[in-house]
Structure formats: structure tokens, C-alpha cells
Amino acid sequence: MTAFAPGLSVTTRRLLLRPFDPSDARRIRVVIETRAPFLPPGAPGRPSGVAAWLARGAHELRRSGQGAHLAIEADGLIVGAISLFGTRWEAGTTEIGYGVHPLHRGRGYASEAVLGLARWTFGNTSLRRIELRADADNHASLRVAEKAGFVREGTLRAAAMRPDGPRDVVVFGLLGSDLSRGENGPGDGSGGTGETVRWR
Template sequence: MTAFAPDLSVTTERLVLRRFAPGDESRIREVVGARVRFLPPNAPGHRSGISQWLAHGVHELHRSGQGVHLAMEAEGLIVGAVSLYKTLWGAGTTEVGYGVHPLHRGRGYAPEAVRGLAARVFATTTLHRIELRANLDNTASLRVAEKAGFVREGVLRAAGTNADGPCDLVVFGLLRTDRA
């Protein structure tokens, strides 16, 4: 297999991870209007781009075969997003990223989503490694990686950037064999 399933969805104990759809427009409109940051990197910064993004932009990564963006839904609300990207099918690797709406943080949604998505990836693809990278000073993301079962592998010095400039990134990995 060299692509993620077009109908990829994952159900965990409290979440449904699913593709973004045109029906999400009103919720995404609220999020963009409030300038809340948790959507995938290519999300529109202005309400006028939401329809186009939901119809096409959010699905470009999937069409390219390099990943997929999924809405993280709990109790009928989009509470976050989780993505697979930088997928190298020949090498058998992908990277996972996520964001949770500030009003829904601290409830364990991110590790639950990452665990569920990782389990689905290993069950339905030939990929054997999922990476997760987090800023060294982002303790919440470091905890997510650990709670999701990822192994801390090292620090990449000045490999990321934030508002203050270059920052160190912690690299975590999860192997198919770790799940056994």
C-alpha cells in the first residue's frame, strides 16, 4: 500500500478521527474567527478561505500520498486535529502531529488520538515507523508522546523555530514492533 485509505477514520474510546468535510464549515468558521490555533498548518487564516480549504486544501496532503489531516471529534465537536505527514512509503516512515483546541486541552485527547491513529496505521499499511517531534520546552507535547507510547530517541539542536528563533526538537519514535 502506498497511500492512506480515502475513507480513513478511527474510533477510540472518546474520539472519532475523520476526514474534514464541508459540514464542518460553521465550526471551522468559529475557530478561525477566534484566531485559535490547532488546525493543520495549511488551514486558512481568514473565514473567506474556509469553504475552499474544506473542499480541497485540507485534502491536498492525502491526494499527494504523503499524509492525511483528520478532525478530532468528541461529543459532536471538533476538539482538535491529528495529521500524518512526511510519509515516505519506500522507507516505511511517517510523522504524526496534532493540535487540540485550548478549551479542550488537558483531557487526554491528544495521546488518545495519536495512539488510535498509530494502531490503525500499523494495522492497515506497510509503514513500520512513526515519528513525533516536539519543541524541547513544550512539556505538554513531550507528555503526549510519552503517554502515546513513543520512545524518546534524542534531541536535534536548533532544528525547529519558534517566535524566539531556532529551538531544539525532541525526536520520538514508535515502531511496529513496539506495539507487539
């Protein structure tokens, strides 16, 4: 397998991870108008761009074979977004990024979504490794990675540039064998702490 299916969806205990759809237009417009920071890279900055993004832009990553942008849905509401990106099929690796709406943080949605998508990836593709990167001072994202079972592998010094200067970046990795340590692997992350966006 060297591509992600158009209908890729994952169900976890509390969440549905599914492709963005034109029916999400009203919700995404509200998100943009209120400047809630959780949509993936490439999402429009203005409400006028929502229809085109939902029809085409949100699916370009999947069409390229390099990943997929998915909505995180809980109780019928879009509470966040999660993506696989930078996929190298020949190497068997991909990277994961996510964001949770500020009103829905503190409920463990990010780690539950990350773990759910990781399990799907290892069970349904030939990919063997998933990376997750977080700024060293982004403690919420570090907790998300750890709760989802990712292994801290090292720190890239001054590897990210933020508006207020360079940041160290912590690199985490997850292999399929890491999920088989227990019957259910790492916990689902429910009851967790705040989540913040981590996309490159």
C-alpha cells in the same frame, strides 16, 4: 499500500478521527475567528477561505500520498486535528502531528488520538515507523508522546526556529513492535494534561 484511503477514519474509546468535511464549515469559521491554534498547516487564515479548504485543501495531503489531515471529534464536536505527513512509503516511515482546541485541553485527547492513529497505521498500511517531534521546552507535547508509547530517541540542537529564537527539538519514534509490549499497548492517555500543536 502506497496511499491513504479517502474515507480513512479511526474510532478510539472517546474519539472519532475522520476527514474534514464541508459540513464542518461553521465550526471551522468560529475557530478561525477566535484564533484558536489547532488547525493543521495550510488551513485558511480567514473565514472566507474555509469552504475552499474543506472542499480541496484539507485533502491535498492525502491525494499526494504523503499523509492525511483528520478532525478529532468528541461528543459530536471538533476538538482538535491530527495528521500523518512526510510519509516515505519506500522507507516505511511517516510523521505525526496534532493540535487540540484550547477549550478541550487537559483531557488526554491528544495522546488518545495519537495512539489510535498509530494503531490504525500499523494495522492497515505497510508503514513500520512513526516519528513525532516536539520542541524540548514544550512539556505538554513531550508528555503526549510518552503517554502514547513513543520512545525518546534524541535531541536535535537548535533545529527549529521560533519567533523568539532557535529551539532544540526532541525526536520520538514508534514501531509496531512497541505496541505489542502489553495486551493493549500503552495507555489511551485519558486523564492527561494539556496538549499543544506539533506540526513541522
